[in-house]
Amino acid sequence: MRTRRALCASIPLIAAAAALGLAAGSAAAQGAPKLKVGLMLPYTGTYAALGTAIENGFRLHLAEQGGKLGGREVELFKVDDESDPAKATDNVNKLVKRDQVDVLVGTVHSGVAMAMAKVAKETGTLLVVPNAGADAVTGPFCSPNIVRSSFSNWQPAYAMGEVVANRGHKKAVTITWKYAAGDESVKGFKEAFEKNGGQVVKELNLPFPNVEFQALLTEIAASKPDAVYTFFAGAGAVKFVKDYAAAGLKKTIPLYGPGFLTDGTLEAQGADADGLITTMHYGDSLNTPRDNAFRLAYAKAYKLQPDVYAVQGYDAAQILGIGLTAVKGDVAKKAEFAAAVQKARIDSPRGAFTISKAGNPVQDIYLRQVSAKENKVIGVASKALADPARGCKAS
The missing domain is CATH 3.40.50.2300 (Response regulator)
Structure with a gap:
């Protein structure tokens, strides 16, 4: 099957809060530029459905926050990584160098994620990994600007x-x-x-x-x-x-x-x-108030039942929001961002979890x-x- 070329159209999200006439956050009030978030996910091939679920989860939390994270309106840029490690460096550089994103979110394939982590570490770009479990991401490649919302393999x-x-x-x-x-x-x-x-x-x-x-x-x-x-x-x-x-x-x-x-x-x-x-780290029958609310909201938004990939996308946005709120939207404050995330208790549909010093979730694993x-x-x-x-x- 022939795969699609990289998707690079930017997709601005309109803040629901603005539509309702609510007061803007402090950063927005000062005229802060939009926060550029680059989604590098598989949109074709074996993992296409996983990439879509991650994006859906991310968008759901963003919508719940009125389209803003850390007081800044978010603009999304997308690249199809095609689950191909050979194309990974070129693809991530489309987001970092061409689109000049502030934050990277990706991906599913561990080999592609390793290339993303390398570029993130070299450039200092914030990276939130919403699936790929490559142990090295939060092992030898661990860094204050890299955090995972999913799991290690x-x-x-x-x-x-x-x-x-x-x-x-x-x-x-x-x-x-x-x-x-x-x-x-x-x-x-x-x-x-x-x-x-x-x-x-x-x-x-x-x-x-x-x-x-x-x-x-x-x-x-x-x-x-x-x-x-x-x-x-x-x-x-x-x-x-x-x-x-x-x-x-x-x-x-x-x-x-x-x-x-x-x-x-x-x-x-x-x-x-x-x-x-x-x-x-997730299942279909947790039956907690937090998970039930999430599942209902997801089903209403996408006419689908969420899975673990949707939860990881949702929590990627949550983690990003927690860190950015602590630094008032200033993505340059990597150490402060990491410290805030590591002190937080993430109120996830999967159950509350914390982030280790290495940037990996400390979480219950369900049978x-x-x-x-x-x-x-x-x-x-x-x-x-x-x-x-x-x-x-x-x-």
Whole structure:
């Protein structure tokens, strides 16, 4: 499928507060220029639906704030990153150098996010990562101007390693795409699983975004493990779950993974996903006042039910607003921005969380099971789990 070229049209958001005649914030009153926010997300390809959900969540919180963050009206610029690390540096520079954005928000693919983090660190541009879990973003690349609203690849994987071991499984096979997110997810799972007495007997992978799974499924069947741990997302997750069931493996070898396996994919996976166990920092049945209000607002705005990607986009805007309010909209005050964010308690639909010194959420990881096309929360796999932030000098 031919992908679209970069989307670069700027999209001004009209402040609802202004439409209602309410008083403008102090920064706006002083004639502060619009805050330029660059959204670098996948709008085509395997992760297109994820990019749209992140943008929707971001826009929802922005609308709730009257179109302003830190007292400044927001103008959005968009670039389709195509989930292609080879194009990442050029794409991010379209936003930083051409459009001269004040803030970067992106992305989904860990390889692309690493390129964004490198540019953000070199230029001092504020970067909020609304999905990509690349451990290095809040590890060796940690910086006061980089913060994540999502997770590290280690977090849900480590939590699942403990779950699988505690369920009595002794031998596991892992399968994923061969790229940063997959490698780090398997590493996190393996760390916890083997620490708790399990053994990963085989690590299988294939190039991103290849979805020809049959040969590897045959290898899994021949290995006869107690369990399989997998990392796939988007369209790849749909095909893997369906192929796993079609191969007859679902009936004999339990399949586990982080929530990306079933988030935003359940409709397409159908009955093949029923009963799957995943770990994630969000679920469909939290039933808290905060989450219920968010879900209602999202459904009204977009005629869709939100998923974890929408929550991460929403919280990216929340975090940005908290930091910018503390520095009165002055994006140059990176250290003060970081300090304010790290002191905050983020009132998220997922449940309240904090931000570590490395810039990563310290959050509950839920245990979920697919039932009636929902990722229903059935427990907490790990309470207030903090990423170890290995390599981060600030942590």
